[in-house]
Amino acid sequence: MENLTTNKKIGLGCAIGLVISFFLPFISMGPLVSVSLMDVAAMTAMVWIFPLCGAAAAFLTFKNKAVMARIAFIIALVVMIYRMFLLPEGPGMEIFDVAGIGFYLLMVTSIVGAIFSKE
DSSP states (O other): TTTTTTTHHHHHHHHHHHHHHTTSSEEEEESSSSEHHHHHTTTHHHHHHHHHHHHHHHHHTTTTTTHHHHHHHHHHHHHHHHHIISTTTTGGGHHHHHOOOHHHHHHHHHHHHOOOOOO
């Protein structure tokens, strides 16, 4: 792994973090109630886009396809923004009142991955 640049290491870390965010609590309402995207996947298949984008970004970063990896990170970010803030049935700004670690990890890894995905 000595041939990995700093940007490549950050991109791989963000891609792995994007996949991990799928399993962490996305919404937490108190210490006993939390829902992850994995729980939501039983109701809608659209949430599978996040781990797929993370896996694609990891593969593309490893294969030196930085532009395509950046696109995978941006797709995950745009889908999250669309679902949370732009849809009429989305929670909007109230998501920050109940957001769990999975939500914040997904947002941060998507943004940082898009920024550091370069050659």
